Amino acid sequence: MYARGMTTGDISASLAYIYGIETSDTETKARETLIKLRGNWDVGVTGYTLIDVETHKSVTRVIETKIKLRNFTDDEMEAYIKSGEPLDKAGAYSEAKGSILIEEMRGDIFNVQGLPLAHIGNDLLHEFSYRYWEHWEVDL
DSSP: OEEEEETTEEEEEEEEEEESSOBOOSHHHHHHHHHHHTTSEEEEEEEEEEEETTTOOEEEEEEEEEEEEOOOOHHHHHHHHHTSGGGGSBTTOOSSGGGGGEEEEESOHHHHHSOOHHHHHHHHHHHHOOOGGGGOOOOO
């Protein structure tokens, strides 16, 4: 991610998503992971740093989102595994088909679906006086 055109210079961003459970690349791993997570909480964490490359001012944040999987049945789990969706997902589930397995989520949903953009936008505006919306492209 890189934002340009600011009065104080350019902003560079560095991001890392940390997930406690490795990607399930086989049906067996997906099954083991889902059994472990069934009825339990999982967590996704994104850390980011924004740096003004001219002034060297920086802001670092860590955003945590907690996800509780419901107590789904073995039949539900097997059908989900057979769909193929959990085979390239950390934690063996996603917010697409796997969303039916999620009972509760605490925190920023976009943190686990991509980037915590509300947090990043807030920091760009309030920490760097960067009016990000002035750089949106408008389709006419």
